[in-house]
Amino acid sequence: GESVGLHLPTLSVQEGDNSIINCAYSNSASDYFIWYKQESGKGPQFIIDIRSNMDKRQGQRVTVLLNKTVKHLSLQIAATQPGDSAVYFCAENEGGSYIPTFGRGTSLIVHP
């Protein structure tokens, strides 16, 4: 389940389950969105992106959904594996800006 507090929001899942990580963004003018994965001791790694003229984009085992009406972004990971355990960040960017705004992150824990 999810918990929010002084620590990062955490999502715990069993290996093989599908995971859904959510992100609420703040700027209605944002038109480019990115999901990053950050493993312990490493820098963020690009996973998938989506522009505001789309509401869904699929990659390998990952799908990003964008709901502009409620300013909500989600990352779905199919058949979650232990190697997916990491912190996942969403980032939003407004057209014309070169500085994305990063969310706080969600910690995904995959139990074998």
Added chain:
Amino acid sequence: GAGVSQSPSNKVTEKGKDVELRCDPISGHTALYWYRQRLGQGLEFLIYFQGNSAPDKSGLPSDRFSAERTGESVSTLTIQRTQQEDSAVYLCASSLYGLAGGQETQYFGPGTRLLVL
């Protein structure tokens, strides 16, 4: 190597000392970013370099922080008179042109973990 590299990977210093952090971007990338990441937090923008343009320093938290970049190569982030609140991971990222006006991926280095005692 092909990716962004940063050095040192870890730095422990005493309060009041100066530190210098280094970033080697991907060759050919004109845009370079520095971020700070406190424990359990998202990424806080510090400074942006784009080619030979004047850097965007709007994210630097105080005048103790400064950064330089020579052309489109190495960048150094300097923190003077370090304070305990400066303890964080400092991440560098580079991209081909910068995000303005289009889709572009930022490639991050592994970060420098700074601990100020």
